[in-house]
C-alpha cells in the first residue's frame with residue numbers, strides 16, 4: 496500500500512512538476528501547486544468516502560450499456576479516495592480494476608477505503624498523471640473520469656490519452672462542468688482567468704504555502720472537437736443538472752447545483 500505524504504512534507508519543492516500550460520503574463524505559479532493542493536485536500540479533507548449522488552445517477556443510467564459491453568478491465572482516472580470503485584466492482588464481467596490519481600495521499604486513502612472484493616475483481620492503484628497513463632495501447636475496456644476534466648487546464652491531452660488506452664468499442668464516461676454552470680459566473684470575480692472558461696482558484700492557505708486548483712467550464716463545441724478524434728458519442732452530449740452536497744474545505748460548504756455535460760462515448 497502506498498505511504499501517505501505527511502503534512503510537513505508537503506512543499507512545492509518535493510512535488511514532481513505538473514504543468515499549467517496556459518498561464519498568462521508569466522504569472523508565477525509553481526508547477527507543483529496543483530498537485531500540492533490535492534495532496535493537502537486528501538490528507539486533511541473531511542470529504543466523505545461515498546459515491547456522489549450525481550455520479551450514481553449517471554452511472555446507473557449507463558449501467559445497461561456497461562453490462563452489454565461486458566468490460567473486463569476498467570480504469571477510474573482521478574479516482575480520489577476511491578469512492579467510485581465499489582460501483583465499478585459491481586459490474587458482473589469485471590476482472591481487473593485500476594484506480595489512478597496523481598495524488599499519493601488520494602491513492603493511499605483509496606487503498607485504505609477498499610471494500611472487500613466481490614466478483615473476484617483484482618483492484619490496484621497507480622500514482623500518475625492522467626495525461627501519461629501507465630497502460631499500453633488498447634488495453635482497457637472502460638474508463639471513468641468523474642469530476643476530473645473540470646480540474647485540468649484543458650481536456651484534450653487527457654482525453655487523447657484515454658483514447659489511446661481504450662480498446663476499440665471501449666467506453667469513456669465523464670462529466671465535465673458546462674459553461675452554463677453557475678460557478679463559472681461566481682469565479683469570474685474571485686479568481687484568475689487563465690484560459691477560455693478556465694479559472695485558477697487560490698484558496699486561502701493558513702500556512703502560507705502556495706496551492707491552487709483549476710475550475711474549467713466546457714462548451715459543447717470544444718467537447719465535440721475533443722472527442723471527434725477517436726470517439727463516437729454513445730449517448731447524446733447533453734447538459735444535465737446535479738445537486739452536490741456540501742464539500743470539505745476549501746470547496747463549498749453548502750449544498751449547490753452544477754450543470755455538467757453527460758459524456759458517454761465509445762472508442763471507434
Ligand SMILES: C[S@@+](CC[C@H](N)C(=O)[O-])C[C@H]1O[C@@H](n2cnc3c(N)ncnc32)[C@H](O)[C@@H]1O
Nearest residue numbers: 533573574575596597598601623624625641642
Ligand atoms: C474532484 S476529485 C474527483 C474524485 C472522484 N473521481 C469522484 O468522482 O469523486 C478530482 C481528482 O482528480 C485528481 N487529479 C487532478 N488533476 C489530476 C491529474 N492531472 N492527473 C491525475 N489526477 C488528477 C485529484 O487528485 C482528485 O483526486
